[in-house]
Amino acid sequence: MATDLRLAYADIDQELFDVDQIPITARDVRSVGEMLFDVDYLARQLLMDVDGDAAGTLLRSWPTMVAAAEDLWASLPGRRPGVDERDRPITTLSAQAATIETSLSGRTAWPGQGPTSHRIDQMTQTFLNAAALVRRYGAEIPHEQPDAHRDLEAARTRIMHGLYLTAHAVNVALQQHGRDRVNDARSAGHRIHLAQHHSPYAIAPTGAWIDRISASENTARSYLSDRFAQALAGEAMRPVDDPGRLAQALANWDIQTHRALARELETSNILLITRTQGLIAGASMVLVDAAATAGALERSDRLIPAIAETGRSWSNLASRWGDLAPPGARLEEPLARAAAEVRAAYRQITHDKTTLASPEVIASRPGLPQAMHASLRAIEAGSELAVVVAEKADAPDLTGPARALSRRAHNDVEAGLATPPAEGDVVWVSPADILAKRLVPLPPPVAETLRAASDATIDATSSASAVVTVHMPSNERVPARVNTHQSPTGRNEVAPLTAGIPAKSRGR
Known part of the structure; x- marks a missing residue:
């Protein structure tokens, strides 16, 4: 059931190819x-x-x-x-x-x-x-x-x-x-x-x-x-009536993340992206376990640990981007809607009312093979997204709330995650900025640990992508035609040669 009354492709004429007037092709289809x-x-x-x-x-x-x-x-x-x-x-x-x-x-x-x-x-x-x-x-x-x-x-x-x-x-x-x-x-x-x-x-x-x-x-x-x-206990669960729902949700999520990252830097958008990637990793582990229980996927000692490390890396990175998001920051609506549909599509398969369903129950639900393959494709493609997000950590004009950055800077130095200053204890953020609740540039320890967390996410997602590729059927693998070049920061960046095509609207 659609609740978004904005124009669809058939209603657009001259604005169809205006990059600032791209129509939304996926409406809210949640119950x-x-x-x-x-x-x-x-x-x-x-x-x-x-x-x-x-x-x-x-x-x-x-x-x-x-x-x-x-x-x-x-x-x-x-x-x-x-x-x-x-x-x-x-x-x-x-x-x-x-x-x-x-x-x-x-x-x-x-x-x-x-x-x-x-x-x-x-x-x-x-x-x-x-x-x-x-x-x-x-x-x-x-x-x-x-x-x-x-x-x-x-x-x-x-x-x-x-x-x-x-x-x-x-x-x-x-x-x-x-x-x-x-x-x-x-x-x-x-x-x-x-x-x-x-x-x-x-x-x-x-x-x-x-x-x-x-x-x-x-x-x-x-x-x-x-x-x-x-x-x-009396809540009705929506039946799995569309086996391709998760695949379409993840495809739309991939499109919206890249559109958001291609625009002006918004820390709130990056926070949502990193959190949702962590959610995808956690839900993928549940689907892999259920697929192995159903015999749809061969059990592996490497697959789940690799996905788990990816989830931890994305979650750690999300906590750091969370420090940079001011209280009144806005989210791009298409990105927020795409993330909500990803959460709903996963829950439809993995949950039984208020609790996580058992592997046996999940394995009995229609569409598990399609959902598992779509989820693994998202993990496989996550390495490219991690590189794009890491580029944002190198932006010279990053700012964040003074109090949150002050706490993060001191905590990272005390935990040994950032290089301690040679002069000893340092006041990284002015008390006047904290009192006035200003947005301030990133203190050196925060910038250092944000880049380190970004690099760790690239490493984890790249390792998971390699492991997933081995376990995916040959006809399900993401094509490996990519351009690899080195960024000014020394990272190897992966740039896709082709762009995704928006899935058809699921609005009814």
């Missing part, structure tokens, strides 16, 4: 359940990454996300007329978020006016897309039947769990923001009064915002208490 699971995934990622510098952008984004969630909740079929106790938590959340939005409107004190969080905005848009699907096709759902009723309860639970995780992430960011302010004041020799409730770092004006977000978090938690696991 509502897949969208809700992705919100859950994005919220968990946000919770793991959150820091104090992002508190303002997260807080400004929160009311809009709640409004989108309420809109989706209201669109679900089977809603009872009048006041429904089941709807009271989302109504309460919406009212709480509305008061926060009113308080933020026109505010000059912290957090003031400014950008929103692209990560929460992405979840908000996913809720809106899901609501559009439900409104279009919800009348076809036999909500009075037990299975459909349980699936709708699971959908409500998914919505509320995504809000709960996001509220907790905003709360953590606010707490960390207060801690950063206390540490900055102490470093400058200033006295500061600690708070007497919640946390000693919930100082004004952060403490008031912590109170209000905590109320929202508690509202969501009260709905989920003693309900989460039971409700999700």
